[in-house]
Amino acid sequence: MDVNLEQLFIDFVRDNKKPLYLFAYSYVKNEQDALDIIQDSIQKAWQSLHKVEKIAQLKSWFYQIVARTAIDFLRKMKRIQVMDEEEISYVSPQQQDTYEDVDLENAMDQLPYPLKEVIILRFFEDLKLEDVATILNIPLSTAKSRLYKALKLLKIELSVEGSK
Structure with a gap:
């Protein structure tokens, strides 16, 4: 794998951690889930970094991974969700949107x-x-x-x- 591409990816993630988090959060509306999605996305991206053909496409390529990971997460949660929304809000700490x-x-x-x-x-x-x-x-x-x-x-x- 190209060492330069690895460093560019690391720098990209480091420089864009807040927008990436907010993007994942826009899907799941939960802080911890958004962080998990980002972590999973970074892992997936790192494993397939060799597939990036043009460095200029790194941003859209990684956002695509985050979007797919978030959608997969939501699909999985749809199948798992047992409690209704009222129960969840009673059990979980309130997340304040900003x-x-x-x-x-x-x-x-x-x-x-x-x-x-x-x-x-x-x-x-x-x-x-x-x-x-x-x-x-x-x-x-x-x-x-x-x-x-x-x-x-x-x-x-x-x-x-x-x-x-």
């Missing part, structure tokens, strides 16, 4: 997940639409249409929230 814009958070929660993913990657992770399409493994045209639809729904939801 969104500054509650209306935006509520509007984002109303979006279907495929639309929410595009918004998170494009605006919260500041990725190009081409990279969003690569990470989600969808055509660019699909990423564009999901972004347009999500923005339209957010605008409607925020205008409804604002008029309350």
Whole structure:
């Protein structure tokens, strides 16, 4: 394996630990689960680092791994989940989300997940639409249409929230 690529990967993870954590957290809404996803993603990426063809694609390649790992985690949790939400909130310590814009958070929660993913990657992770399409493994045209639809729904939801 290329030693230079290994060091670039280590530097990338170190320099982007907070955005990567927030990205994983946006999927699972739990601090410990997000940290586990990042740890698993780093391990998976390290084992397949030799597959990176272009260093310029390192960011989108790793975000794709994080997204897939988070989705796999959520699928696994769907099968395991036994308690209802009320029981979980009673048993677990309360996690405080640090969104500054509650209306935006509520509007984002109303979006279907495929639309929410595009918004998170494009605006919260500041990725190009081409990279969003690569990470989600969808055509660019699909990423564009999901972004347009999500923005339209957010605008409607925020205008409804604002008029309350």
